[in-house]
Amino acid sequence: MNPLVERGLMFANLIRVDSPAWVGLYNRALEKLTGKTTALAEFHIDLTGLSPEVGDELGDLDYLAPRGGNRQFILLTTEQKTAPMLAADLSVYPAILRRFIAENESQLFSLTARDAVVGEIDDDVWQLAQPADLLDIRKVRITADTTGSHVAEADKLTAMIDRFRSQPDAWWDDVLIAEMIEQARKSGDVTRNPVRLSHTSFDVPDFxxxxxxxxxxxxxxxxxxxxxxxxxxxxxxxxxxxxxxxxxNAIAAWLARNGLAEQVTASGGAATAAVLRQKIDFVLVDAATEARIDPGDGSRAALRRAAARLDPAALPPELPGLGAMLRYVETGGDWPVIDSANPAYFYALRATTGPWQGTVNQLIAELAPHDVRTLFLVNKPVFHRLFQTWDAAKQAYVADQLAREYQIDRQGTRAALFGPEPGMAEPDQAGPGTAAAGPRAGAAVPAGPWGPARGDRGPAPRGGPWGAAR
Structure with missing residues (x-):
């Protein structure tokens, strides 16, 4: 993983913990959660407070996930919402925890000013013993408090205040008043500075x-x-x-029936052509390194020279389809017939806008593994697993390309790959079956690269870019 770390593509944007005060708070929280402490005077933490350096010291790189239990977290600052999450049991955890921090930011800011906040992410499933257990994960709940139990103490005082206000004779209850005064010494004035955490429950339809x-x-x-x-x-x-x-074919038909994917070439133009060229470059470098051919400096010219040395039988099967799509985008002409039986099919897809978008993009990326830029953007666990299997030449090329192109223009890259964020439309439905199909098969086709809008006037003519496999 060194090429990624050296170029800031891995372990980047972690929060640095280097003050004695923060280290002391972290140790207090760590001991409460795990019974262990760190002797390090400086380390880095991710969104959940997980530290690669501390994990290395403890001999457990995922020490905040107890075996068979829920994932735990340590918050030293609300700025952790800008950090990545190094280990996620569910792909939705980073977004959920960031949302929790954002929606409780003022309370968490107040709490972390005096103590570390510890908590856990509860998915209501104690252990994933069998695949059927996955379907029981429908909601995630976050519980959190400081190591000094400030939230729990504030809840006690709030309950006393409610009792004092609601009971007619509470003014004469000297015991209750004394308890309230003593409790206020622990929790502060909860009427002026409430510390109750809200927005702690989140639905999880897809992951x-x-x-x-x-x-x-x-x-x-x-x-x-x-x-x-x-x-x-x-x-x-x-x-x-x-x-x-x-x-x-079954996945392609399911995506089409449910309107979950669309082609990346629909918008056309220079940006789409650049995306397709980059996909072709990564496919070529993979083939060249597999054949032990030096891809040179990784430039497009060097890659073309390396490709010329490849045995024709060794050319990647995705290449003809990607090349046909690129020619269509750049020069027009006949639409290329790219169906789900074609190896290039999933390279030309992206998820439509909707609650499924993130998970469907992850699925599509794993079905197009040579498009490592998209894989890096949306499915880092699979990207990191594949990266470790590549030889040094491919690792260096991929790391250089990601650092040079993606890091320079993150937002532009995402827009080119995944398109704009339009309003969510009702997905189209098509008949059952698992034959090779294209996105939105049988749906109304808008004007543009798809031709004039047809609505319900009959199916598209044969020969379009998403025709059935022959």
Whole structure:
């Protein structure tokens, strides 16, 4: 992973803990959660307070996830919301924890000014013993308090105040008044400075989990589905369609029926052409390094020279389809016939806007593994796993490209890859079946690269870019 770390693509934006006060607060929280402390005087923490340096010291790189328990977290500052999450049991955890911090920022700011905040992310499932347990994860609850229990103490005082205000004879209850005064010494004035945390429960319709070899749960679609990365883990599950990554035609048909994906070439233009060229470059460098051909400095000219030295039989199967799409975008002409039986099919897809968008983009990225830029953006667990299997030449090329192009223009890269964020539309429905298909098969086709709008006037003519496999 050194090429990624050296270029700021891994362990970047972590929060530095280097003051004795912060180290003391962290140790107090760490001891409360794990019974251990760190002797380090300086280290870095992620969104959840997890530190790679502390993990290395303790011999447990995921020490905030007790075996069989919920993921725990330590907050020293609300600025942790800008840090990445190094280990996520569910792909939605980073977004949920950032939202929790943002929606309780004033209270958390007040709490972290005097103590560390510790808590856990509870998914209501004690242990993932079998794939069916994944379907029980529907809501995530976050519980948090300081190591000194300031939130719990404030809740006690709030309950006393409510009792004092509601009971007619409370003015004469000397014991209650004395208890309130003593409790206020611990919690402060909760009427002026409330510390009650709200927005602690979040719905989880869709997510990716590393369990069972990697699995995608997408329930917000009209037809809920579970997709396993490892076919050997695939088991029937009641109420949802079950597929594996090897079921490419079934996944394509499901995406189309539910209106979950669209083609990246729909907008056309220079930006789309640049995206397709980058996809082709990464496919070529993968083929060249596999064939032990030096890709040179990684420039487009060097890659073309390396490709010329490849045995024609060794050319990546994705290349003809990607090349045809690039020619269509740049020069027009006939639409290329790219269906779900074509290796290039998923390279030309992105998720439509909706609650499923993040998880579907992760799924599509894993189905197009040579597009490592998209994989890096949306599915880092799979990217990091694949990165470790590459030789040094490919690792260096990929790290250089990501550092040079993505880091320079993060927002522009995301816009080019995933398009604008339009309002969510009702997904289209098509008939059942798992034949090779394209996005929004049978749906109304707008004017533009798809041709004139047809509405319900009949199916699209054969020969379009998303025709059925022959």
């Amino acid at each position: 990716r989990a590393p369990a069972f070899g990697g699995v995608y749960v997408i329930r917000s679609a009209p037809e809920p589905a579970v997709v396993f990365a490892d076919p050997s883990q695939q088991v029937p599950l009641g109420g949802v369609q079950v597929m594996s990554l090897s079921d490419r």
